Amino acid sequence: MQTKNDPKILVALDFPSENPALALVDQLDPAKCRLKVGKELFTRSGPSLVRGLQDRGFDVFLDLKFHDIPNTTSAAVAAAADLGVWMVNVHASGGENMMVACRERLEAFGADRPLLIAVTVLTSMSADDLAGIGITESPEAHVSRLATLTKNCGLDGVVCSAQEAPKLKAEQGTDFKLITPGIRPLSAAKGDQQRIMTPTDALKAGSDYLVIGRPITQASDPLAALEAIHSEIVAL
């Protein structure tokens, strides 16, 4: 399932600054993982850090989860495309007009455009959390609704939990990419994640890419933790 040119593991670089992030990155192999830059690190270190990761040979998933009016969000994904990132994302709950505007804006970048992905229901949310914001359907049903909207808007895939992957692959087809955080090896702490799955089970369920942060970055030996997950999934 793991191929040399399409690493399935996306390491979430949730660090407070560039130095600890690069200390880890400089031990990693771009043939075995890609890197995800999120809100904390990007707010601290910005585009220059992203360029530094790209200069080291890594594909970068810019996980800023844009959620704004169509004009603002489409300009933001174009800025991400100018930066040359591999993947960028928006919130599906921003709606059809916003997602279509983003997809259309990226068409100008041709084959070099980043993959455009929409976040469905955060993996930290349970059915109770959804009820708290007025959504009474199950996480699985709501993810499915937002994934259908995302596909109809012409995006490349969604962020969801691996728990929803079998249903989404059946409904949306195998080409529609599923990016799944909430990945937890059996020995790892769940932390604030609610809808979790092990790396092996997630890939078997249909995940295309596994987003993994603390089980690697907070491990006593991050490299060994990544290598253990990598060995587990290449054997599939």
Ligand SMILES: O=c1ccn([C@@H]2O[C@H](COP(=O)(O)O)[C@@H](O)[C@H]2O)c(=O)[nH]1
């Ligand atoms: O639904 C979502 C969307 C994004 N994330 C991000 O993924 C990583 C997960 O980190 P862990 O330490 O492995 O929990 C983190 O950067 C989140 O911002 C998510 O968890 N769920």
